Amino acid sequence: MSETNQNLTELSSLGEFGLIDHLTKHISLKQKSTIKGVGDDAAVIRPSKNKDILVSKDLLIEGVHFDLVYTPLKHLGYKAVIVNLSDIAAMNGKPTQIIVGIGISSKYSLEAIEEIYAGMIKACEVYNVDFVGGDTSSSKAGLYISVTVVGEVDKEKITYRKGAKPNDLICVSGDLGSAYMGLLLLEREKKAFRADPNLQPDLSGNDYLLERQLKPEARVDIVRLLEEKEIVPTSMIDISDGLASEVLHLCKNSGTGCMIHEEKIPIDQVAFDLAKKFSIVPSVAALNGGEDYELLFTITQGDYDKIKDETDITVVGYMTDEKEGQQLITNDNQMIKLEAQGWDALKKRDIDV
Amino acid sequence: MSETNQNLTELSSLGEFGLIDHLTKHISLKQKSTIKGVGDDAAVIRPSKNKDILVSKDLLIEGVHFDLVYTPLKHLGYKAVIVNLSDIAAMNGKPTQIIVGIGISSKYSLEAIEEIYAGMIKACEVYNVDFVGGDTSSSKAGLYISVTVVGEVDKEKITYRKGAKPNDLICVSGDLGSAYMGLLLLEREKKAFRADPNLQPDLSGNDYLLERQLKPEARVDIVRLLEEKEIVPTSMIDISDGLASEVLHLCKNSGTGCMIHEEKIPIDQVAFDLAKKFSIVPSVAALNGGEDYELLFTITQGDYDKIKDETDITVVGYMTDEKEGQQLITNDNQMIKLEAQGWDALKKRDIDV
Numbered sequence: 001m002s003e004t005n006q007n008l009t010e011l012s013s014l015g016e017f018g019l020i021d022h023l024t025k026h027i028s029l030k031q032k033s034t035i036k037g038v039g040d041d042a043a044v045i046r047p048s049k050n051k052d053i054l055v056s057k058d059l060l061i062e063g064v065h066f067d068l069v070y071t072p073l074k075h076l077g078y079k080a081v082i083v084n085l086s087d088i089a090a091m092n093g094k095p096t097q098i099i100v101g102i103g104i105s106s107k108y109s110l111e112a113i114e115e116i117y118a119g120m121i122k123a124c125e126v127y128n129v130d131f132v133g134g135d136t137s138s139s140k141a142g143l144y145i146s147v148t149v150v151g152e153v154d155k156e157k158i159t160y161r162k163g164a165k166p167n168d169l170i171c172v173s174g175d176l177g178s179a180y181m182g183l184l185l186l187e188r189e190k191k192a193f194r195a196d197p198n199l200q201p202d203l204s205g206n207d208y209l210l211e212r213q214l215k216p217e218a219r220v221d222i223v224r225l226l227e228e229k230e231i232v233p234t235s236m237i238d239i240s241d242g243l244a245s246e247v248l249h250l251c252k253n254s255g256t257g258c259m260i261h262e263e264k265i266p267i268d269q270v271a272f273d274l275a276k277k278f279s280i281v282p283s284v285a286a287l288n289g290g291e292d293y294e295l296l297f298t299i300t301q302g303d304y305d306k307i308k309d310e311t312d313i314t315v316v317g318y319m320t321d322e323k324e325g326q327q328l329i330t331n332d333n334q335m336i337k338l339e340a341q342g343w344d345a346l347k348k349r350d351i352d353v
Numbered sequence: 354m355s356e357t358n359q360n361l362t363e364l365s366s367l368g369e370f371g372l373i374d375h376l377t378k379h380i381s382l383k384q385k386s387t388i389k390g391v392g393d394d395a396a397v398i399r400p401s402k403n404k405d406i407l408v409s410k411d412l413l414i415e416g417v418h419f420d421l422v423y424t425p426l427k428h429l430g431y432k433a434v435i436v437n438l439s440d441i442a443a444m445n446g447k448p449t450q451i452i453v454g455i456g457i458s459s460k461y462s463l464e465a466i467e468e469i470y471a472g473m474i475k476a477c478e479v480y481n482v483d484f485v486g487g488d489t490s491s492s493k494a495g496l497y498i499s500v501t502v503v504g505e506v507d508k509e510k511i512t513y514r515k516g517a518k519p520n521d522l523i524c525v526s527g528d529l530g531s532a533y534m535g536l537l538l539l540e541r542e543k544k545a546f547r548a549d550p551n552l553q554p555d556l557s558g559n560d561y562l563l564e565r566q567l568k569p570e571a572r573v574d575i576v577r578l579l580e581e582k583e584i585v586p587t588s589m590i591d592i593s594d595g596l597a598s599e600v601l602h603l604c605k606n607s608g609t610g611c612m613i614h615e616e617k618i619p620i621d622q623v624a625f626d627l628a629k630k631f632s633i634v635p636s637v638a639a640l641n642g643g644e645d646y647e648l649l650f651t652i653t654q655g656d657y658d659k660i661k662d663e664t665d666i667t668v669v670g671y672m673t674d675e676k677e678g679q680q681l682i683t684n685d686n687q688m689i690k691l692e693a694q695g696w697d698a699l700k701k702r703d704i705d706v
Binding site for chain 1: 388389392393394395396397398399400405406407408409410411412414415416417418440441443444446450452453454456485486487488490491492493494495497499501502503504506508511513514589590591606
């Protein structure tokens, strides 16, 4: 991380309190529920009437969740917030505050941490979320980011993983598999760069896939859309581990089977073409690739008319009785058991691209 | 971590979901505000009427905040929760829920993580707090624990670092400096053990100091006591970095000066004796040593009668006008400027013991 650049500021020159003051001085608060943000022993939040509070936490760990070789620090900060906001959306809620913990090796400069914070604060601006607290500490090695998100939801609209019933329609927002194809592309270029450091990366035409991997968004807009359409999903989860794994979570929690149609799975054309080029079945990237952060939810058949013209929501199948199992109808009309290979497994498979 | 013991379970044998299921299966929920604990995208909390929500987060990082050479994993889990509960107490609130993030190297066995969880769940039982969520991930090296605590407080009773006025009395709970003396003792034995691995550690008679360092408590009982006595402190903070540093925080936030009497600082006899033996001025351990997790707070003079017979609360000085500065009256009646050396500085000083 540019240790050789003499213009960068060493972290130790600021001290812990100086560092926190420096990083948080540009934060502005917008949520009326935020009574006190950074600067005391705890943040103070005044819940809105008739709302429940949602709290979730996700860790991002260097070498496990991200690779600094191709991850810009600002994007990393942005993504660390997004993956948490997505968990609140998955409960049919709206994120309101975040609290951030960062463990960072002293080899990083102040400017590097500023980039991470800039990405986090940007995400807060985009999603109208308040940054209300942080704990920044040195680590002996590696970068650790722990974000906790607080959100709120109408008591009557909380959507759990459980709650789906047979015949409910299974819907996904956006498209799937693009983040995984973006990852494969970055991994390919990393390998090529290692083989020949003079090589220029060949990422042209794939901006969308890179953005899906490096700077994803949380589908809080879908939560708003469902509210406008007066739909309360019967179950919901966000897609962080691939469609297959998440559908199985809904089935397990709801006590249902499911029937997913491979041909219905929404895949972006660029992702589709790249998958073909890499000799990957495109739907496998959608089913088992991860990090799309789209929403997967079920609705009653009665709500179908309300969403049938929404281009950003796709019905990919329906729930069935538990005894019918979890099934996938393939493009060539085979019925196979839906299994969660998970994106960890995909990652570990050494794909020659 | 006993890598050679063939009876231990490798983490990879369970997988992420199996691990979380395994670790959280014994958790029971007691807070009526907890609507949903572990097992969905977010925990759901239903705030009590007229209460504000408090949220805080503290990281514990291996090699920075703890040394596994002498820290039992169960105590570490307990302490990771306690340091967070203490932040809620410092706002005059009561902790209600925690969410835990653990990054752990695959060299650890399942049994090691179970110990950490056992300590966390124990702390939850002792403090009547619900364990409502967790994210457990592998790390490339080192153990990272990030706990987020949620608490509640009557709107009218929130106590910030700001709010103290000149002439308010400065109070501390319990005694100070013991946790630091416990640390010095453990560091001495670690050095001796490294010099001669056959040496038995000499920790006799110092159980109290070791417990203060390895298994501290959060003074939620003091929050309850203040409530019974109908006292709302004018300012409050918990003592994690030493009395001097924390008093200066209250002064800075409240815009006051202060006068602290060295002779009033409560120091346990065992800590006092050990400090003398180690050629350390005992009050220096209290002023600049850290991790006592006692509460430092100010009350109006009118409230003095309510606490004057409380053996667990000591008045150590009073607030003054800001222009009078932050002062310490030493045992030999010198007035010196109160400075925050901080416990990091103390730690780095190589003390020959």
